[in-house]
Each structure stands twice: as C-alpha cells, then as structure tokens.
Amino acid sequence: MAKHCEVCGKTAIKAAKISFSHKQNVHRQEPNLQTVKVNQNGTVKRISVCTSCIRAGKVQRAV
Secondary structure, eight states, rough: OSSSSSSOOOOOOEEEOOOOOOOOEEEEEEEOOOEEEEEEETTTEEEEEEEEHHTTTTTOOOO
C-alpha cells in the first residue's frame, strides 16, 4: 500500500529533529491516512484518504 492520499496526493515529507546541540536527525512525517469505503462512479471501493480530505467532505462515503 502506497503512503499517499488517493484524493489530494498528499505524501510523506522529510523533516529534521534538532536537538539542543543542533544535531539533526532526519525522519519522515507521514500523512494521517485512513482506509475508507467510497462511492466512485457508482461502485464501492476501499481507498486510502487523509483525514483532512475526510473532514473537508471531498469523498462520498459508502453506507
């Protein structure tokens, strides 16, 4: 499963944790993805959608 939102295309980014001595530890910040049943063109599919798209109402959830 790819780590990206299938609606908006949001993906992981690289970020640096900076300690008191300014040592940088690079890590990945991944989007908050949820697997949701969605109506797409009259069919029900399971897709990975970020929570910001769910809250914004960009997906039509299946019942």
